[in-house]
Amino acid sequence: MLAACRGFVFDLDGCVWQGEVLSPGAGEVLTALHRAGRRIAFLTNNSRATGPAIRAKLHRLGLAFAEHALTPLEIIGSVVAERFGRSRVLVIGAPELTAAVRAGGHDIVDVAAFRTATVVVVGNDFELTYERLAAAARAAAAGAPLVTPNVDPRLPIEGGDFLPGSGAIVAAVATAAGVRPVVVGKPESPLFRMALRRLGLEPAEAAMVGDSLESDVAGGRAVGMRTVLYAPGAPPAPGAADLVVRSFVELARAAGVG
Numbered sequence: 001m002l003a004a005c006r007g008f009v010f011d012l013d014g015c016v017w018q019g020e021v022l023s024p025g026a027g028e029v030l031t032a033l034h035r036a037g038r039r040i041a042f043l044t045n046n047s048r049a050t051g052p053a054i055r056a057k058l059h060r061l062g063l064a065f066a067e068h069a070l071t072p073l074e075i076i077g078s079v080v081a082e083r084f085g086r087s088r089v090l091v092i093g094a095p096e097l098t099a100a101v102r103a104g105g106h107d108i109v110d111v112a113a114f115r116t117a118t119v120v121v122v123g124n125d126f127e128l129t130y131e132r133l134a135a136a137a138r139a140a141a142a143g144a145p146l147v148t149p150n151v152d153p154r155l156p157i158e159g160g161d162f163l164p165g166s167g168a169i170v171a172a173v174a175t176a177a178g179v180r181p182v183v184v185g186k187p188e189s190p191l192f193r194m195a196l197r198r199l200g201l202e203p204a205e206a207a208m209v210g211d212s213l214e215s216d217v218a219g220g221r222a223v224g225m226r227t228v229l230y231a232p233g234a235p236p237a238p239g240a241a242d243l244v245v246r247s248f249v250e251l252a253r254a255a256g257v258g
């Protein structure tokens with residue numbers, strides 16, 4: 001199944017890396033795939049990092065060949081513009097998220113001026129305060145559409161630990177406002193399609209590899225890619241993905257490079 005795949009799109013958090021360290025065997029197997037001429041892209045729902053920043057981290061971790069790294073920040077400004085026109089946006093999230101929204105041609109609204117917002121964008125926010133949460137919820141309740149890079153509940157870090165993800169904050173805002181968010185990243189299709197375009201491949205020629213059934217496998221399947229679930233812990237139900245691997249070594253074997 002994978003031996004015929006010309007390209008692979010890898011999820012990052014909880015798959016290629018855990019926080020600041022590569023998963024066991026990931027460096028060796030990715031390098032072997034690259035040397036075998038397979039095309040590789042990286043796709044993350046990270047709501048705080050740009051593509052170039054992700055690429056720099058991959059290089060720092062020893063994956064010098066990494067070229068295509070895609071995050072929701074690359075498209076969130078244009079998604080808001082396409083759906084809602086040029087907007088006055090209240091952003092709850094990292095400075096990088098604010099910069100990405102501004103780069104899409106939108107005006108940024110201060111937290112204190114939340115009543116003038118026409119769109120609310122919420123991502124992971126390490127400086128979250130009750131005031132910011134209240135402003136976002138009130139603006140969304142008043143009718144400003146709620147847009148988010150992702151609804152991932154957790155951000156996996158080293159040692160099997162996690163931080164609350166963008167989805168946890170979005171859930172608080174959406175619950176208080178009584179609205180549903182527009183999701184820009186996985187499992188929605190724009191990032192998957194952009195990755196395939198960068199690789200120059202049709203969906204059936206590429207496999208999506210990730211640790212999340214809801215985001216990586218469901219999203220990859222929806223655009224017609226092969227899907228591989230990376231499940232180093234307890235294996236999930238059979239048939240959850242086209243292939244379930246417990247290690248990168250297993251993935252290499254299945255792909256014909258191990």
Ligand SMILES: [Mg+2]
Binds near residue numbers: 012015
């Ligand atoms: Mg992941």
